[in-house]
Every structure is written in structure tokens, then in C-alpha cells.
Amino acid sequence: MTLSGASLAADTLRIGYIGQERERPPVLSNIDDYPEDEGVAGALLAIADNNTTGKFTNQLFVLEQHFLTLDEGPAEVIEEMVSKGIYFFVLDLPAKTLTKVLQSDLPSDRTFFNIAAEDRRFRDQECHPQLLHTALSRDMKSDALAQFLIKKRWKEWFVVTSPRPEDKLFVDAILRSAKKFGAKIVKQKTWDGNFDARRAAPAEVPLFTKGVDYDVLIVADEISDFGNYLLFQTFDPRPVAGTQGLTAKAWGRPLEQWGAVQLQERFLAQSNRWMRSRDYTSWLAVRAIGEAASRVKSDDYDEIDRYMRSDAFQLAGFKGRGMSFRKWNGQLRQPVSLMWSSALVAQTPIEGFLHRRTELDTLGLDLPESQCNNTQ
Amino acid sequence: MMKASLLLLKSGLMALAMFPLLAQALTAYVTNEKDDTVSVIDLDSLEVTATFEVGQRPRGVALSPDNKLLYVCVSDDNTIRVFDVETLKPLYDLPSGENPETFVVSPAGDRIYTSNESDNIVTVIDTLERKVLAQIDVGVEPEGMAISPDGKVAINTSETTNMAHWIDTESFEIVENSLVDQRPRDAAFDLDSKRLWVTSEIGGTVSVFDTESYEELAKIQFDLKGVQPDRVQPVGLYLTSDGSHAYFALGPANHVAVVDAKTYEVLDYLLVGRRVWKLASTPDESLLLTTNGISGDVSVIDMKKRKVIKSIKVGRFPWGVAIHD
Incomplete structure (x- = not known):
């Protein structure tokens, strides 16, 4: 990784990215394509974005990638990355592998981002205090x-x-x-x-x-x-x-409002294809780390993690509203886009659905609805 | 009856055709981002007197200090196009770098500083030689540009890095980076160059800095009844020349906030058109114009009475506005 203008003494913050081969049952349609770099391409774009900012804050971000085969478990690679001093993990994993991660013995000073699994249980009875979600839930x-x-x-x-x-x-x-x-x-x-x-x-x-x-x-x-x-x-x-x-969807081709054109074009220039939801949710995870690091002006895990979960934290994600993590289950509150292939039909939350905290909390499990309470 | 209205119509058309040949009255120029045009508004009659094509995706707009040239960022043509204010004809293009979004003209008129949003740079253009003087690396998605009235400092705001970058206009070096809230959109200096004001769209705040010490003097928040806090998104701003008042366009909140520039207290919220974006005032500071993207119009605010007195239909998605005397 080269970075013009970065001083040699830059704080280096390494982020682990763990992906996995996906099961693709046979389907009738053959018009859908599945880019091989879906997910990780978004994380790489966020690393580049973080490093542009890092020139001014003297911080350098590096992505360490590992991809599991279909049947491989996650324990070994997590252990290896933990021992290398990686504190933040982006998990691009199907639900059953994510369950295995949560069942393994995790050191308490690590944070994991679920960017792929949409299952309710991870925001509900199977939630984990070290797990944050940038993926939408069903x-x-x-x-x-x-x-x-x-x-x-x-x-x-x-x-x-x-x-x-x-x-x-x-x-x-x-x-x-x-x-x-x-x-x-x-x-x-x-x-x-x-x-x-x-x-x-x-x-x-x-x-x-x-x-x-x-x-x-x-x-x-x-x-x-x-x-x-x-x-x-x-x-x-x-x-x-x-x-x-x-x-x-979390993201899709029709999004162009709220400055989205800029993210769309930046991603297209990098990857020669349009950004998808999983690219976007991994971009969000890496940006959340970068944003918190630039605010606390430090590469210290505790400081970054505390800030990221605090009320002061806000992330701009080209969907018209600031985003933050729900304290009770670690879900990133964010607008959800309703679309078909060629147009955005509505951006939710829809006006009129009110909530005393923020309208964004009308989407997904609210505090009283969730069996998860990480708030203490 | 028929005849009379026909005559009226004819004389109206005559006036429209004649207008560019007449001596320049107080005039506003509004870029219509989705029509590729600029609307010309006569500020005596508050009517659109002409609309002309400028190029693809016009956004930032400004006049030369002598009011003879109109500069328009035509982002998708990757240039800043220069028009003769008398004839509204294009004269030449400036080498702006790719995808310029907006820009600021130096007080002397000899330079333009523009933000190139896809390349994370600010391009400095010599307006007389029509060449690039410098390109300066800034944060992710450079957007708002400002220049101190004394000409010493140019400011760029980067939307995803969330900083205001202070650029020394002699050395073209960045001398300071100030973190602000999410998605900084626009910036402006007081006339005495002592304070810098930066709007943060998603953060919903305005940060005010001391230009000597770079210290944050204040952070302004807005509390608008009946509007969810995260829909209050400050974008464009206008500071009065006597340093007494500041006006902020609040985007999808569809209001302009009037702020006491000494105490930073919000004095009033004025309802304008939908998705209010940029502001410009007449030189005597009697009228403030707003561009309203979604409703496709311009609201005219009487600054003394703090009242919206008219809304003027322009093209699709009006973005920027510039006024000359």
C-alpha cells in the first residue's frame, strides 16, 4: 500500500476482512451475475477514502483479507488475525458461519461487523455485545x-x-x-x-x-x-x-440523490461495475472505523470503539440521513431504499411514521421489540 | 379584449427579446442542474427575463468582480464556462479539472478556486491566462469553496473526510485542517476575514472558526418545530456585510434560518420552497434569493421584514444563484 504524503510515523490501523464462498443453489434464471469481489470491493473503496482523510490525520488504514471455502470454519483465521494485533473485523459471512464466530472464544477487546447476514436472531436472542451490523435485517x-x-x-x-x-x-x-x-x-x-x-x-x-x-x-x-x-x-x-x-435494499444502481452519484462513480471507477448492497455495507463498516478514528485522533481500539458506539458518532452514507449504531443490538440505523431495477420508488422511513427517538427506528427491531439488550 | 391581451403578449415578447441589449439592471443568474440552463431574473420586476443553455449539469455560478463575466460550472462537460453578461453568449472554457462542482472567484478576479469532486483535489485557475496554476490534494469529495475577503486563505470543505481545509493562496499549501460535523457543504468568511462559517448538511450544524487561531468559536444547532432534527440540513449560507446576521438554507427542511451573527442565536425560520440549496443577496442587502431544487423555484426574501415576498418559477432543479448590480 502506497500513500503519497503520509509520514512514516503514521498510525497504522489494520482491519481484518473475512469472506466466504457462497452456496449458489441452481436457479431457473441465468440473468443474474455474482461478482466475485462483491463485498470486499466496498471495503477497499472505504480504505482508500479513509486514507485520503488519513493524510491529514496521520493515519493509515490497511485491509487484511481472507476468504474461506464453502465448508471451512472461521475460528482459525480469527485466531490468527487476533494474534497479529487486528482489533476490527469485517465479517462477510453467511448466517451459519457467523453463528460459529459467535460461539467461539473471542477476546473481549475486539469488534466485529456483520455486513452480510440479515437474520433477525443476530439482532435478537443471539446478539453479541461485540457484534455490530451494517447489513440490513430482514x-x-x-x-x-x-x-x-x-x-x-x-x-x-x-x-x-x-x-x-x-x-x-x-x-x-x-x-x-x-x-x-x-x-x-x-x-x-x-x-x-x-x-x-x-x-x-x-x-x-x-x-x-x-x-x-x-x-x-x-x-x-x-x-x-x-x-x-x-x-x-x-x-x-x-x-x-x-x-x-x-x-x-441497502444500496442499488438507482440511487443518485443525497450525493450518491459521487459514491456510485467512485466505485465504478475502482471496480468497473456498479456498487451492490454488500459492497455498500462493507464500505459502511470500514468507514465507521475510519470516521471514529479521525474523530478521536487515535489508533487506540478502546477509544475508537467507545466513540463509534457513543451518541456523538454519526456516519454520512449518501442516503440523506446521519447513521449511528443502536445501543441495544448494535444495528446501524439507516434509511432503506425501495427500488426496482431502474428507479428509486421511495426512501424510507416514510414521512409520517413517527418515533420519539428518530424516525429511523421505525425500521427493524426497536428496543422494546428486541430480546437483545447490550445497553447494560 | 382578445386584441388587448394579444398586444400585451406581443409587447411582453418584445421586452424579452430586447432585454440582453438593454443596460444591465439588477439581475440574478440561477443554474438549473437538470435542464442544463441558466435562468436570468430581473430583480426590479422579479420576473424571469431569459433562459439560456450553458452545458451539462450546471451547478456553481458566480460573476467576475467587474460584473462583466458570468462563470458557470458545467460539471458533466468538465469545465467552467465563461459567458458575456451583455449577450449571454459563451466566450471560452476554463481548464477546471474534471467534474468541477463549485468554485470561488478571488476578490481581485484573477483566480478561480474550484473543487473537483471525483479526484479529491482543488484546482486553482489563472482567469487571465486561462491556465491551471496549481492542484491541491484535499479530502474525499471536495465541495464548498470560500475565499477570505483579504484574499489570503481559500477554504475547501470535503464531504466525506468532514474537514475544512485551509489553503494558503501564496504557497498553495494546506496550513490547517478543521474537523467539522458530517458532510460539510459550504463555507463563507465575514467581510473582515476574522471568522469562517462552515455548514454541515448531515450533521445539521454550522461551525464557526476564528481565522487567526483556527479555534472553534461556536457550533450552531437548529430546532425547527414539526421537522425531525435529521431533516434539518444546512447547506448554503449568506453573511451580511456588517457582520450582524447570518442566513442558512436548511435543505429538505424547506426553511431559511436567520441567525444573530454575534450571539449565534437563531432568530427566525422562514418557509421557502422545497430542498432549499443556495443563497445570494442583492448588494444593498434588501433581498435574499434562495434556490429550491425540488419545487424548481426561487424564493425571494425581504431581508428587513424577514418575509418571503415572492416565489419565481425557474428551470428543473435550480442549484446556484449569483447576483450582480
Whole structure:
């Protein structure tokens, strides 16, 4: 890593990045691509951003990367990085590997950022005082969708899910949001997917959706196996939302307000592709460390960590509102973007959904809703 | 009846066509970021008298000290384009570096300091020779530019680094970096060059610094009834020449704050158009103009009465405003 203008005596702050190969079950559609550097590319951009600032604060940031294979456990690499004096870890890991991290014996003076796992349990009963989340939870996504649909007065929802357990988790979040914001689930059906939806959709989807009185079809299909083929094929003319159609995301191509064009273009110039949600959440994690380090003007773990979790901490992330970590479960409160591939439809929290602390806390598990209380 | 209105229409058109040939009245120039145009507002009638094309994504706008040249940042054309104020015709382009967002003209008019947001640099341009004098490395996403009225210090704010960088205009070296709250957008000096004011959009605050010691003198916060605190996002600012008042455009809060510049107390909030961005005043400080991005208009504030007296429709997404006498 070279850095023009940095003095030799710069404080060096090394951040560990642990990624893992992802399981990709076969899906019908072949139009989605999965960039190999998704996630880590965002962290690298944030390192560059931190180092531009570091020229003026005499701080140097370095990313130490390690990628696990599909079946590998995280314990060994964490132990190795800990012994090398790394204090901050960006975990780009699927839920089951993250669980293994939390079950291992972690030194208490380390902080871990979950940038990928959206499962409620990590913000709820399985939370951990050393774990912060820049990834959205499924509950933040479903609350964002619910606010928009309620505002539109599309209150009767027909929920379609695959049999996969992850999709069941998204349905759980949808059901919780429906209750929270006053929507009604009028029908719930499982798409068993034992035929080719690409060819069969015009015949199957009208039959599948016929005879139900609803405002919006909500689909739970995180791996995009069949969800895209529901659009425009329903028996009644109804919009599709959820994991396809209108989707809730941390980041996406349509974002251009609030200075987002600058981040989009900087990422494109670096990586020759558009920034995705996982790139963005890893950018946020590394920027949070950099921002706190520049404020406390130190590379000391305790000082940085304390500041990052304090009321004084604020992170600007090109979504129009300052972000900070929830004290009770370590979740970064942030706006959630509702979009389809070519436009931002709404930025949530939607105006009118009030909260005594901040409107951002209308999204995801609020203090009384969460079984996690790290606040002491 | 028909005839009369037709005649009126005709004479209106005549006036519109004639305008650029007339002697310059008090005039405001507004960049319309999403129309690639500048709207010309006559400040006696408070009407738009002309709209002309300037190039892609116009944002920062200013006049030369002699009021003869209009400088417009056309960001996506990667230049600062120079127009003849009399004819509204382009004269030449300045070498601004890539993607200039905004700029400031030195009091003598011989230099322009511009922020190049994608390259993390400030470019200094010699306006007479039309060449680059220097490029200075600053923080991530340089944005706001200011210059002290005595011409000694230029300020750049970097939005993601969250600093105001103090640039010595002789050596082009950075002499100090002041941390401010999230997303610093704009900066300005008092006329006596003794204080620097920096707005932080996401932080929702304004930091005031002493220019001798670089000490922070005050941090102003805004408490606007009925608006969530994180929607109060100060961007553009205007400081009166007698050092008594400061005005801040509060972005999506759709208000301009009036602040006592001695006590830093907020005196008033004035409701203007949506997403209020930049401010400019008439030389006699009777009128303050605001650009309102989302509502696509300009609010005119009577500064004495602290009242919005008119809103003037301009192009899409008005960004900057400059006024000449």
C-alpha cells in the first residue's frame, strides 16, 4: 500500500476482512451475475477514502483479507488475525458461519461487523455485545416495504413463498411488519417450483393467484428462483413486492440523490461495475472505523470503539440521513431504499411514521421489540 | 379584449427579446442542474427575463468582480464556462479539472478556486491566462469553496473526510485542517476575514472558526418545530456585510434560518420552497434569493421584514444563484 504524503510515523490501523464462498443453489434464471469481489470491493473503496482523510490525520488504514471455502470454519483465521494485533473485523459471512464466530472464544477487546447476514436472531436472542451490523435485517426491509404499502393504502397482502428456510424467515418478517403497521395477510401460499416457471408462468401464475382478493402480491424468494416470473402474470392486475418487483435494499444502481452519484462513480471507477448492497455495507463498516478514528485522533481500539458506539458518532452514507449504531443490538440505523431495477420508488422511513427517538427506528427491531439488550 | 391581451403578449415578447441589449439592471443568474440552463431574473420586476443553455449539469455560478463575466460550472462537460453578461453568449472554457462542482472567484478576479469532486483535489485557475496554476490534494469529495475577503486563505470543505481545509493562496499549501460535523457543504468568511462559517448538511450544524487561531468559536444547532432534527440540513449560507446576521438554507427542511451573527442565536425560520440549496443577496442587502431544487423555484426574501415576498418559477432543479448590480 502506497500513500503519497503520509509520514512514516503514521498510525497504522489494520482491519481484518473475512469472506466466504457462497452456496449458489441452481436457479431457473441465468440473468443474474455474482461478482466475485462483491463485498470486499466496498471495503477497499472505504480504505482508500479513509486514507485520503488519513493524510491529514496521520493515519493509515490497511485491509487484511481472507476468504474461506464453502465448508471451512472461521475460528482459525480469527485466531490468527487476533494474534497479529487486528482489533476490527469485517465479517462477510453467511448466517451459519457467523453463528460459529459467535460461539467461539473471542477476546473481549475486539469488534466485529456483520455486513452480510440479515437474520433477525443476530439482532435478537443471539446478539453479541461485540457484534455490530451494517447489513440490513430482514425486519428493516419488511418494515420499509410495509410503510410504503400502508401509505399507498395497499393493505391486503397475498404472500407467496418458496419452501426454503431463508424465505420462511423473510415471510416471518413480513408477518411481523403487517402486524406492526396494520396490514392484513389475506392469503399465504407456497410455490413448490417443480416445473420451469420461465415457460409455465403465463399458464400457471394466473391459476395460482386467481380467486384471491388482495392489493399486492408479496413474494419471498431470496435466491430469485421463480419470483421474477410472477410480475405481469397475476390473474388480477396487481403489483409484486418483496424479494422481486419492488424490493428493499441497502444500496442499488438507482440511487443518485443525497450525493450518491459521487459514491456510485467512485466505485465504478475502482471496480468497473456498479456498487451492490454488500459492497455498500462493507464500505459502511470500514468507514465507521475510519470516521471514529479521525474523530478521536487515535489508533487506540478502546477509544475508537467507545466513540463509534457513543451518541456523538454519526456516519454520512449518501442516503440523506446521519447513521449511528443502536445501543441495544448494535444495528446501524439507516434509511432503506425501495427500488426496482431502474428507479428509486421511495426512501424510507416514510414521512409520517413517527418515533420519539428518530424516525429511523421505525425500521427493524426497536428496543422494546428486541430480546437483545447490550445497553447494560 | 382578445386584441388587448394579444398586444400585451406581443409587447411582453418584445421586452424579452430586447432585454440582453438593454443596460444591465439588477439581475440574478440561477443554474438549473437538470435542464442544463441558466435562468436570468430581473430583480426590479422579479420576473424571469431569459433562459439560456450553458452545458451539462450546471451547478456553481458566480460573476467576475467587474460584473462583466458570468462563470458557470458545467460539471458533466468538465469545465467552467465563461459567458458575456451583455449577450449571454459563451466566450471560452476554463481548464477546471474534471467534474468541477463549485468554485470561488478571488476578490481581485484573477483566480478561480474550484473543487473537483471525483479526484479529491482543488484546482486553482489563472482567469487571465486561462491556465491551471496549481492542484491541491484535499479530502474525499471536495465541495464548498470560500475565499477570505483579504484574499489570503481559500477554504475547501470535503464531504466525506468532514474537514475544512485551509489553503494558503501564496504557497498553495494546506496550513490547517478543521474537523467539522458530517458532510460539510459550504463555507463563507465575514467581510473582515476574522471568522469562517462552515455548514454541515448531515450533521445539521454550522461551525464557526476564528481565522487567526483556527479555534472553534461556536457550533450552531437548529430546532425547527414539526421537522425531525435529521431533516434539518444546512447547506448554503449568506453573511451580511456588517457582520450582524447570518442566513442558512436548511435543505429538505424547506426553511431559511436567520441567525444573530454575534450571539449565534437563531432568530427566525422562514418557509421557502422545497430542498432549499443556495443563497445570494442583492448588494444593498434588501433581498435574499434562495434556490429550491425540488419545487424548481426561487424564493425571494425581504431581508428587513424577514418575509418571503415572492416565489419565481425557474428551470428543473435550480442549484446556484449569483447576483450582480
